[in-house]
Amino acid sequence: MLAIIPARGGSKGLPGKNIKDLKGKPMIAYTIEAALKSEKISRVIVSTDSKEIEKVVKYYGAEVPCLRPASLSDDKASSLDVYRYVIDKIEQEEKNKIEEFIVLQPTSPLRNEIHIDEAINLFENKEADSVVSYCKESHSIFWHKYIDGDGSFVEIFKDNFQKNRQEIRNTYYPNGAIYIFKRKVLETGKYYSEKSYAYLMDRNVSVDIDDIDDFQYAEFLMSKK
Template sequence: MIAIVPARGGSKGLPGKNIKNLFGKPMIAYTIEEALKSKYITEVVISTDCKEIEKVAIKYGAKSPFLRPEYLATDSAKAIDNYIYTIDRLNKEFAYDIKDFVLLQPTSPLRTVEDIDKSIELFKDKNADSVVSYTEEHHPIEWHKYITEDGKFENIFEEKLLNRQEIKKSYFPNGAVFVFDYELIMQGKYYSDNSYAYIMPRNRSVDVDTLEDFRYIEFLLQERSNY
C-alpha cells in the first residue's frame, strides 16, 4: 500500500511548520520515518508545491514524482481534490495501480508505526471503505456553544442539564491516520456506512496548527526521550 504525505508550503498559522526543526529534525521527518517502518507501506510519496519541502522529504526517504500545481495549494483548495489529482497522475503517468492508500499528515508527528499498521489492519479486516483515526473528547460536546458577536451564548445542541457521567462519550478526528478506498475518494467522500474509527490516545493526537501546538509537542517528545 502507498502512503501519501500532503505538505503544502503556504502555512498561515505557523509558517514553514512542515520542515520546522522539531527536537533535532524537520517535523515532516517523523511522519516519513514512521511510515517507512510499516510492514504494509511499500512507498511514501510527498505531495507538495514547495521545492524546499520536497528536498527535505526525499532526504528522509519519500519519493516525489511531481510537484503539486499551485491551484491545489491555495487556502481555498480542497484537500480531497489534491488526493484525486495525485493518485490519478500516479496511476496514469507513472504506472501505479492504486486502489487504496494511506494518508499521513505531517502535522501529526507523534503518531507511531503501530498506529499506522493497526489502522491498515482494521481497514483490511473490515474490508472497509475508510478508516480514520479519532481520539476521545474529554469535554462533552453538549457543553459546546456558539458565541454571538456581542458575546451571548447560542445553543448548538438541545440544552439538557445532565451530569457529566450521564453523557455518552464522543470522539473527534485527530488528523493522524487516514486509510481510504480510492473509489470512495472519487465520490468526494471520506466516510460511508462502511467506515471505521481507529482510536488513539490523546498524548499521540496533537495536530500542529499553531506555535503553541508545536511547543507542546516539543515538550512531549522531551518527556518521551527521558524514558
C-alpha cells in the same frame, strides 16, 4: 499500501511548519520515518508545491514524483482534490491502478509506525471503505456554545444541557493523524461510507500542529518520552 503525505509550503498559522525544526529534525521527517518503518506501507510519496520541502523529504527517503500545481496549494484547495491529483498522476504515468491508499499528515509527528500498522490492519480486517483516526473528547460537546459579537451565549444543542457528565455518551473527534481510503470512496467526495471505521488513538499522541502552541506542546510531550 501507498502512503501520501500532503505538505504544502504555505502555512499562515505557523509559517514553514512542515519543515520547522522539532527536537532536532524537520517536523515532516517524523511522519516519513514512521511510514518507512511500517510493515504495511510499500511506497511513500509527498505531495508538495515547495522545492524546499521537496529537498528535505527526498533526504529522508520519500518520493516527490512532481510538484503540486498552484491551484491545489492555496487555502481553498480541497484535500480530496489533492489526493485525486496524486493518484491520477501515478496511474497515468505508471499505468498502475491504485485501489487503496493511506494519508499521513506531517502535522501529526507523535503518530508512529505501530499506529499506522494497527490502523491498516483494522482497514483490512473490516474490509472497510475507509478508516480514520479518532481521539476521545475530554468534555461533552453539549457544553459547547456559539458566542455572539456582544459576548452573549447562543445554544448549539437544545437537549442534554442539564444532564450530568456521567449521563452523556462519549464523543470522539478526528485527530488528523491517519486516513485510509479505498479509491471508490475518494470518488464520492466524502471521507466516510457505511463501511467506515474509527481507529482510536490516545490523547498524548493525537497532537495536530496548527500553530505555535500546538508545536510547543508537541515538543513538551516528546521531551517526556
